[in-house]
Amino acid sequence: MAKTRLVKGGVAFFVLALFLLPLLASLAFAFQSGFSAEGWAALWRHPQLWPSLWLSLATGVAGTVLALIAALLIVASLFETRFWQNLSVAMGAMLAVPHVALAVALSFLIMPAGLIARIIGLFLQWQTPPQWVTTHDPFGIALTLALVLKETPFIIWVLAGLLSREDVKLNFANQRSAAFGLGHGSGSVWLRIFIPQLFGNLLWPLVIVFVYGATVVDMSLAIGPTQPPTLATIIWADINSEQVAHNARGAAGTIFISFSLITVLGVAWALTKTLKPLWRALLTEGPSTWKVPTMTGQIKHSSFIGIYALLLVLLVVLSLAKSWPFPQLWPETSFHSWGQISHQSGAVVTSLVLAFTASGTALILLVAWFETMPHHFDRPLLWASLALLGLPSLFVGLGQYQMFLYLGLTGTGLGLFLAHLLPVMAYMMIVLAQGYRAYDLRYMVTAGSLNASLLSNLLRIKWPMLKAQIWAAFAVGFAVSVVQYIPAQLVAAGRFSTLPMEVVTLTSGANRSLLAAFSLLLTVPPLLVYGAAALMGRSRWRHT
Amino acid sequence: MSLILENISLTIAGHALLKPMSLSVDPGEVVTIMGPSGSGKSSLLSFIAGDAPQPLLGQGKVLLDRTDITGLRPEQRCIGRLFQDDLLFPHMTVGENLLFATPRGPRVEREAIMRTALKRAELEGFENRAPHTLSGGQRARVSLMRALLAKPKAMLLDEPFNKLDAALCSTIRDYTFMHLKARQVPTILVTHDRADAPSGGRIFEISLSGELISV
């Protein structure tokens, strides 16, 4: 008994000391700067405040809803087909592509001087690019498109992870047979049986997708509207400014956008409550032979893979392009960008070591937490994680940096490690919590009743059953760590250099070619880890 | 070998779920406890097995073979359990599921034991099959065999026949009771369906006030 208490105390201590307390302290430091009257007054005076807020929220909502629909269609039409096994591998690969890389490549595809225009121009004999408004359009359509492209694989990946769990798969297969027997078509089964059950697990991922879409900066700069821009980019510029007055406006803006996001989420919640009777009515309407539009789903799935492949090829070509004026279809190539990159091996090693240690530590801490703490203790960790992910990273990063300064951790390896651990653990918490907690504990009871010790129970029953989620969480943590920039940059204080630091500084002035090359370099390690995770987490049974 | 419950009471958040009760189950006997859902019959099983969830508080003693096991961890109690679902481990083959429960020893012997068990379950040659490829009745039989392989000193059955269709239900029920009787395992069965109880066995009911009443 005393030993258990000691273990519990230890786990709680480490999770609090390494995660929750630094996170809350960072937020406190950050928010303290947001309570200046001048900052708020300046924010209200900003002529672009309302239109840009509208743009941010609209692109966030549209991106989330469209990505959800696309993801559900694809999952429903591929569930338990021969494509299913490889789906999470494909989606993991897509997840590994950094947001900004996707935006750069997409923008080169659709912009007036881009690939599509060049191909059309070939037939129409264009010598100068057309004056299309395809990127940086005032309505944020291009930005929404980029968000849908980036977030659909994430939602599919979450769903596939869940539906690949043996117990869930079995359950669903049984339920489906039952529903078929009652005269329901596959579409009806998804709508009335699977989606309602899955929705609880999709809630947090959807919140992340929405919050991310509404606050994204790098993508918005690359492809989003400019006049007015999205609110996040205005705040970003303010927080980046050397002037304290602008910083205060930016801090006020951050609080403002956070509350706006909470309001939207509140409205969404209220809507689901109001629409519940309608939903119930739909659920209990009785059998309908409506089928999942399998063809569209499969076409969508293939076109997703096709677009990603095209964008990756474009990135490769862009990384080799020296100059590529309109209307040439093929650029003048050189390995100059890759030559520059070859000097960054030190940064690559630092980044990899950080990624492995941070995601490994986070995984151990989280699993220890889930094993020792009751379910309802997760709440504060989840909320803190969401807060961390939902706020601009510069804002939180500055707060964290100020706290590390007081603790004397800036410029130290420990400080750098913690700066990576926080976001890594926050993402992993959200990815892992639901799946881990949803585990049917009767399996453990059963194994216990078969005389298995706790350790053997965990090693041989529970963790193998949860391996897909555990590996996936590790891969997510790894990917998050590899692209970690702002907090790390501040805390490293120039004493350490990681891959993204090199990327951002080199690309702050240089050309698209270098950006493309670095984006590819940033894509490779997470790609390998996602691939490995998908293989490790693969079900033992090839088909059902 | 008998299972003895001494002065056991259960409370949940200050509310008495089960008033103090005592019960002795003889070797090979199946005692049935009935009650509507929420009456605390599953909680009683959890308390006996030693894995009662947090808000549940229990008092009293559980004796197995005259040894007090109340302080032991669940996996040290040698009490087997069966649930509504068969809970075969989905990542293991049928054979591995059985081996998981077979006590340690030379590999060849253990595999022989496993095969014997499969034979008893009328599933010869099924050891390399994935659990989800079996029918409901086949899975229920594997599940029982798995529980018995661990050589339980007592068994707790939590509505194990509930999810089986009627035709299958009586077959599996007779099959289960036969094997439990053959091994002289004291067993408690909780159910809300009187038909589940073995004929001639003792039947109790948990009343609304939380008392255990002989029926």
Place this chain on the structure above:
Amino acid sequence: MLTRRSALRFGAVTALSPLVSNFAFAADWAAVEAEAYGQEVFFNAWAGSDAINSYIAWAGDEVSKRHRVKLTHVKISDTAEVVKRVRDEVKAGKTNGSVDLVWINGANFKTMKSEKLLFGPFAETLPNFALVDVKGKPTTTQDFTEATGGMESPWGMAQFTFFADGEKVPKPPRSMVELAAFAKANPGRVTYPAPPDFHGVTFLKQALVETTNDASIFARPIDKANFDTASKNWLVFLDEIRPTLWREGRQYPKSQTEITQMVADGELLIGLTFNPNEPANLVAAGILPKTTVAWQYEKGTIGNSHFVAIPANARAKAGAQFVANFLLSPEAQAKKNDLKVWGDPTVLDMAKLKPEEARLFAATAVPGSVSLPGPAILEPDASFVPLIESTWLAHYAEG
């Protein structure tokens, strides 16, 4: 005229500054040099250019060879980061700061100076400062009209410069009026970055300077009322040019680099930069065609200097001064001036150099180097910047 007035003002400033005897000067410097030996200097410098990074690496090799000073280039994407970092460190009472030397100018300098985040004055005690062309290049001591007061040491020169493919733009527009005519003839092919981007603000400043009758206003602080009067023609000009701009002036690119990329792609015809040699560098890198031409306006374009400064809480102040002095040496300045290395114009006065030193600076025209130069115009007073930004935003905020 503007240039002369500021030069006069500068004369008054130097006359007032205390005279330092040569002896004390030399002794002090010897002490600094002695302290600098073996120190590690963390130089926080924008690292968006391969050429610049290689140059800094070369400088690091040199100071290490000469005086065992270890120069570490901390790569920065935005100098404002450094300002914030030093501010936070000072606020937290951290005396052994993480920054020893920072590449800086303009608003960042003004902020650090006014918040007392800088060490100094030190610039004028550097032996090589005597070679700086403070008269001919007044921006070496006037950073965006803010007197440097020796709190930063000049490093290089910058002047607002335009560039284009000479085949597509055979006759470059050499004033804002000519640019407007060019845009009218080539609708949708010219634009500028939206403020608060630094290049966008400079474009607007340039337009303001060219559309205002009384140039004397730029030397003094200005208030909103006076700005509104002075900027009437400016707004007329901006309204006129707007519908002929890229996307009819409803959307603007966010940065100068974006415009450069669009010029390279062929979507825009004219690019702009603060580094006169950037077009030549881009030609050398193969990003712009060899037919690229660069030019400044006939009556001049806005020019300024960039500097290095030492934070108040720097650890290796002596080492930082040693590096700052090295960066001012004829050898280092000549190397920096070389188009094959970086191509950043020197702050030194050729007349003050030995003939063999001056010869190092001889430049040959390369594709993309400035073929039509114009004089440098001083930056308007810093008080103009927020007014330019807010007025522009109020007129063109919603596309």
